[in-house]
Amino acid sequence: MVSGDPNPPFLRTYKLLLDDRGPPPPPLPPSPPEKDAVINLPLIELSRLILEPEECKAEIRLAAAEWGFFQVVGHGVPPELLDRLRKVQANLFRQPFAEKEKGKLLDFAAGYCYTWGTPTATSLSQLSWSEAYHIPMTPSAAPTKLRARRVIDEYATRVAQLSYELAGILAEGFEGKEGRRNIDYMEEHCKPSSCYLRLNRYPPCPIPKGVFGLVPHTDTDFLTIVYQDQVGGLQLLKGGRWITVKPNSSALIVNIGDLFQAWSNDVYRSVRHRVMANSEIERFSIAFQLCPSYETIIHSKKSPSIYRSFTFMEYKQQIKEDVKLFGHKIGLSSQNHLLEELANASVSSARVFALLGLLPSRLLSRRLLAGGTSLMAKKMLDPGFLAGKQPKSFKDALSGSVESNDFLDFRISSNRGMPSLWFSEEEFLHLAKPFEFALVGKFPLKRPSLDFIRRFFFILKLSGEFSVTLLDQANILIKLANDLDYARVSAHRSYFVYGCFIKVIKWSPVLDLSEESPIVPVWLSFPRLYPHLFSSRILFGLGSIFGRPIHTDNATASGSRPSVARVLVEIDVTKSFPDSVWLGPEKLGYVQKVIFEGMPSFCLFCKSLGHKKMECPKLLSKSSSVVIPNALDNPLVPVSTEVPFISPGCGISAKLSDVALDRDVLDGEIIVNNIFADVEGVVLPDGDCRAASPDQAFVSPNAAVLNGVGVDVAREGDSVNARDVVPGAISSGLNLEVPQKCITVSNNLIEVPVNAVDTRFVGNSFGDSSGLDIRNHVNWLDSSEGDPGSESDGNDLLSPDFCGESDPGCDFTLVNVRPISFVGNRGRARGRDWAMMGWGSHHCTSLVETIAVVSFGTEQIQKIVQIHIAKCPDTDGISTDSGPLCLPSQTLTESHRIQAPYVSLCAHGTKTDVLIAPKQNSSDPEQNRYQISD
Ligand SMILES: O=C(O)CCC(=O)C(=O)O
Numbered sequence: 001m002v003s004g005d006p007n008p009p010f011l012r013t014y015k016l017l018l019d020d021r022g023p024p025p026p027p028l029p030p031s032p033p034e035k036d037a038v039i040n041l042p043l044i045e046l047s048r049l050i051l052e053p054e055e056c057k058a059e060i061r062l063a064a065a066e067w068g069f070f071q072v073v074g075h076g077v078p079p080e081l082l083d084r085l086r087k088v089q090a091n092l093f094r095q096p097f098a099e100k101e102k103g104k105l106l107d108f109a110a111g112y113c114y115t116w117g118t119p120t121a122t123s124l125s126q127l128s129w130s131e132a133y134h135i136p137m138t139p140s141a142a143p144t145k146l147r148a149r150r151v152i153d154e155y156a157t158r159v160a161q162l163s164y165e166l167a168g169i170l171a172e173g174f175e176g177k178e179g180r181r182n183i184d185y186m187e188e189h190c191k192p193s194s195c196y197l198r199l200n201r202y203p204p205c206p207i208p209k210g211v212f213g214l215v216p217h218t219d220t221d222f223l224t225i226v227y228q229d230q231v232g233g234l235q236l237l238k239g240g241r242w243i244t245v246k247p248n249s250s251a252l253i254v255n256i257g258d259l260f261q262a263w264s265n266d267v268y269r270s271v272r273h274r275v276m277a278n279s280e281i282e283r284f285s286i287a288f289q290l291c292p293s294y295e296t297i298i299h300s301k302k303s304p305s306i307y308r309s310f311t312f313m314e315y316k317q318q319i320k321e322d323v324k325l326f327g328h329k330i331g332l333s334s335q336n337h338l339l340e341e342l343a344n345a346s347v348s349s350a351r352v353f354a355l356l357g358l359l360p361s362r363l364l365s366r367r368l369l370a371g372g373t374s375l376m377a378k379k380m381l382d383p384g385f386l387a388g389k390q391p392k393s394f395k396d397a398l399s400g401s402v403e404s405n406d407f408l409d410f411r412i413s414s415n416r417g418m419p420s421l422w423f424s425e426e427e428f429l430h431l432a433k434p435f436e437f438a439l440v441g442k443f444p445l446k447r448p449s450l451d452f453i454r455r456f457f458f459i460l461k462l463s464g465e466f467s468v469t470l471l472d473q474a475n476i477l478i479k480l481a482n483d484l485d486y487a488r489v490s491a492h493r494s495y496f497v498y499g500c501f502i503k504v505i506k507w508s509p510v511l512d513l514s515e516e517s518p519i520v521p522v523w524l525s526f527p528r529l530y531p532h533l534f535s536s537r538i539l540f541g542l543g544s545i546f547g548r549p550i551h552t553d554n555a556t557a558s559g560s561r562p563s564v565a566r567v568l569v570e571i572d573v574t575k576s577f578p579d580s581v582w583l584g585p586e587k588l589g590y591v592q593k594v595i596f597e598g599m600p601s602f603c604l605f606c607k608s609l610g611h612k613k614m615e616c617p618k619l620l621s622k623s624s625s626v627v628i629p630n631a632l633d634n635p636l637v638p639v640s641t642e643v644p645f646i647s648p649g650c651g652i653s654a655k656l657s658d659v660a661l662d663r664d665v666l667d668g669e670i671i672v673n674n675i676f677a678d679v680e681g682v683v684l685p686d687g688d689c690r691a692a693s694p695d696q697a698f699v700s701p702n703a704a705v706l707n708g709v710g711v712d713v714a715r716e717g718d719s720v721n722a723r724d725v726v727p728g729a730i731s732s733g734l735n736l737e738v739p740q741k742c743i744t745v746s747n748n749l750i751e752v753p754v755n756a757v758d759t760r761f762v763g764n765s766f767g768d769s770s771g772l773d774i775r776n777h778v779n780w781l782d783s784s785e786g787d788p789g790s791e792s793d794g795n796d797l798l799s800p801d802f803c804g805e806s807d808p809g810c811d812f813t814l815v816n817v818r819p820i821s822f823v824g825n826r827g828r829a830r831g832r833d834w835a836m837m838g839w840g841s842h843h844c845t846s847l848v849e850t851i852a853v854v855s856f857g858t859e860q861i862q863k864i865v866q867i868h869i870a871k872c873p874d875t876d877g878i879s880t881d882s883g884p885l886c887l888p889s890q891t892l893t894e895s896h897r898i899q900a901p902y903v904s905l906c907a908h909g910t911k912t913d914v915l916i917a918p919k920q921n922s923s924d925p926e927q928n929r930y931q932i933s934d
């Protein structure tokens with residue numbers, strides 16, 4: 001029988017702090033109360049480690065890098081054990097405070113203790129309104145009779161196992177040349193004896209405002225696994241905002257600690273988090289901390305390292321000192337603190353000024369006091385594209401230099417009325433040799449800081465060193481070390497780097513950054529190539545007919561898929577190529593078919609990839625755009641004055657008459673439609689107009705808008721039917737309400753009223769075989785996560801000027817317009833645009849890339865999302881490497897347009913997580929998250 005108050009004497013002990021809360025802050029200008037942002041952390045199903053281990057591991061690494069926090073289910077800890085644990089925990093805390101304080105309720109080994117509050121707190125902001133049992137995992141000699149300890153031991157064993165497994169997966173992300181040694185390191189240094197379990201209880205706090213259950217902190221360990229109850233209150237700092245983690249009863253929360261951050265050289269992130277006190281309900285959580293032994297040296301796994309090496313003991317010591325000096329731990333870096341304090345400071349502008357003035361200097365003084373012992377040694381440095389060459393005198397540099405002495409033609413003279421330094425073409429090209437594996441990354445919209453871009457490439461685990469440097473505000477030079485890495489990155493063509501779209505193009509010695517090179521890697525397939533001709537020499541030769549062969553895919557190299565050989569070849573896409581070649585000697589040879597997979601268009605007008613001249617946004621923008629205020633009155637919405645266009649017609653049939661469509665305009669995108677729009681007198685060009693099968697009830701909003709044609713056209717002899725086009729509507733087979741507000745069309749974008757699309761359908765469209773998770777890309781708005789400090793002053797690329805402010809809806813323009821290619825659709829995804837998303841799921845080899853325009857909206861949002869899905873050719877199968885961006889709905893209150901062209905794989909050859917749509921009619925954002933996988 002328990003008697004006596006179980007609650008620690010918070011009110012009495014911290015009376016002074018509670019009384020002394022200072023004067024009320026100055027009144028704020030009226031503004032709507034800010035709702036806490038509640039998020040579902042990335043959720044990872046660990047049972048997938050059996051069936052699709054690499055994808056699952058990649059997700060774990062990505063979550064650790066992007067979020068620092070994620071949840072796991074399928075973790076192997078039985079729910080029944082979690083139940084018992086919860087009961088034991090509640091019971092332990094229900095004991096009278098006086099008993100708990102004695103620290104004898106459990107018989108764990110030395111180091112076990114009960115704590116509550118924050119004895120060193122000198123202000124309310126340092127107080128944690130919670131109590132805890134700290135339990136070192138040191139095996140205790142004596143077996144126990146206590147049921148509580150047995151349950152805790154059982155849980156500890158399970159969760160420790162899980163932590164090793166996760167740490168191993170994360171460590172494996174750094175294997176590189178060191179093979180499995182990183183995993184060995186974890187196992188060797190993080191023995192159970194150096195790990196901890198902490199049982200937390202957060203008693204109801206009568207003064208919830210401004211009182212923490214657990215003060216903001218990062219964890220001083222490699223990683224932490226938390227089992228929390230349903231009450232909620234855990235928050236983490238993301239992009240300068242505190243966001244609340246939505247409890248999930250079956251999941252365990254995993255977060256990266258400081259040691260993993262330092263060890264991974266900032267690739268994985270130790271994110272600040274806190275628990276808010278609750279005025280009514282008590283909350284329980286259990287945290288397992290994976291820690292190394294004190295003497296373990298934490299040494300960054302990548303050079304140049306951001307942190308100097310330090311021992312765990314040293315780090316603990318520094319934290320102790322920091323707490324003494326400043327009242328709180330400073331940890332690895334000061335940056336989080338500043339963000340956090342600024343996030344908190346939103347309550348009072350006076351406080352913001354105070355913080356801006358005080359905080360940096362306070363931290364600075366800490367660093368100065370610490371002298372050379374600061375752990376923050378330097379930024380992530382890049383060796384530079386000249387691979388870290390040191391400055392030398394010219395005398396030294398030029399003496400014996402092959403580059404200068406081998407070429408004799410070198411003179412100062414004049415050319416075209418200018419002084420000139422003239423040297424030979426051979427030397428010009430020779431100097432380009434070290435850039436053989438260089439690429440240019442183009443950020444058309446916004447760009448993360450260089451540190452983040454480097455981090456991204458680091459996560460790709462390239463086989464060689466690399467350098468990422470800025471060519472100008474929007475372009476980076478990516479210098480890779482070998483052809484393998486080159487093939488891998490260039491074949492991808494685009495990535496999505498920390499929320500920013502990047503197009504990767506070949507560097508060339510005559511590169512003009514304002515133009516793109518039409519030379520791109522394209523996969524060539526040679527169906528039914530004779531098996532004995534799967535030799536490197538033949539494949540290389542075949543590739544050479546078309547361009548520069550780079551490599552074959554794995555299945556070709558190993559001969560595991562004799563039906564087709566595939567070779568990645570850099571080709572000039574402005575050229576035309578035959579679709580078959582003669583292969584072999586006169587008598588024995590034969591005609592070999594060649595398929596070009598995903599040959600991108602190239603615009604000869606603006607010199608960029610992704611669209612043809614007739615779809616060029618620059619060209620089209622020269623012609624006027626027309627906004628139809630009410631398309632119910634007029635469903636014909638011209639995209640440009642040059643070509644006819646039938647609008648996404650709000651359920652209204654459209655009529656297109658007396659137009660000659662020339663071949664270029666249709667651009668191969670012709671699909672039968674037999675719904676109701678009329679077309680009279682439309683003359684189709686000769687050629688390969690293709691009839692779709694009856695079940696292809698597809699529409700092609702892109703084609704409609706981007707080709708400026710606006711019709712899907714059927715061909716029956718000379719007669720043609722067109723039908724109206726409602727993105728996502730017909731295709732989804734939904735009965736649409738006729739939207740009230742209709743469509744605005746300008747040159748390249750349509751806005752569709754929004755209840756036209758039910759995002760739940762998207763999920764269904766992917767079918768069972770499509771993989772699925774769901775990742776919230778909320779942080780793509782968080783440009784503040786970048787660290788502009790590491791770049792040159794005054795050129796802050798994350799500034800609103802460059803990024804289009806924090807709301808990308810304002811300034812983004814369509815950069816990539818491209819007609820839809822045809823694909824034989826299989827599987828359940830019936831809608832054309834959804835089908836596109838589903839392609840990755842269905843392994844359609846004939847089609848590799850496309851774009852869909854998808855429109856969504858709610859009362860809050862209207863926007864356009866453009867999706868690009870491409871084959872990821874350098875993997876065994878097809879994976880989508882693109883998807884839509886998303887905007888957190890709470891940030892959008894009016895009509896927005898975004899062009900969200902590509903979401904890429906962050907890890908090579910794995911599936912892509914995309915948030916398809918913003919929250920719609922649901923308080924559960926999970927509903928709208930999907931993952932496309934192969
Ligand atoms: O109680 C929680 O949810 C978090 C606990 C925590 O952050 C910790 O123990 O380090």
Ligand SMILES: [Fe+2]
Binds near residue numbers: 217218219224
């Ligand atoms: Fe924590």
